[in-house]
Amino acid sequence: MSISSIKAANIPPGSGVAGQIGDRPVAIYNSVEGLIVLENICTHMGCETDWNPAEETWDCPCHGSRYHPDGTVLRGPAAQALTKLGYSIQDGEIVLD
Ligand code: FES
Numbered sequence: 856m857s858i859s860s861i862k863a864a865n866i867p868p869g870s871g872v873a874g875q876i877g878d879r880p881v882a883i884y885n886s887v888e889g890l891i892v893l894e895n896i897c898t899h900m901g902c903e904t905d906w907n908p909a910e911e912t913w914d915c916p917c918h919g920s921r922y923h924p925d926g927t928v929l930r931g932p933a934a935q936a937l938t939k940l941g942y943s944i945q946d947g948e949i950v951l952d
Pocket of ligand 1: 899916919
């Protein structure tokens with residue numbers, strides 16, 4: 856299992872960061888209302904998405920699905936949103952529920 860963490864302060868407002876917390880792939884967007892933490896597993900066939908800063912979308916490199924920063928689908932073939940994950944901030948680090 857990989858040991859990894861993401862500090863909330865390292866995600867500027869209006870930006871997304873794809874990475875891992877523990878062994879879970881996550882896609883985290885810093886919105887004006889706070890962080891949106893998503894499981895970064897494309898609902899089409901399971902690839903990990905990348906943050907597209909120009910379009911402000913999560914883009915899947917495998918078959919072209921695109922997601923809104925909140926995980927909802929903007930373009931298929933994916934039909935379902937990325938899964939939202941509960942989290943808390945502990946000592947500045949994002950910890951999954
Ligand atoms: S796995 Fe993401 S579009 Fe197919």
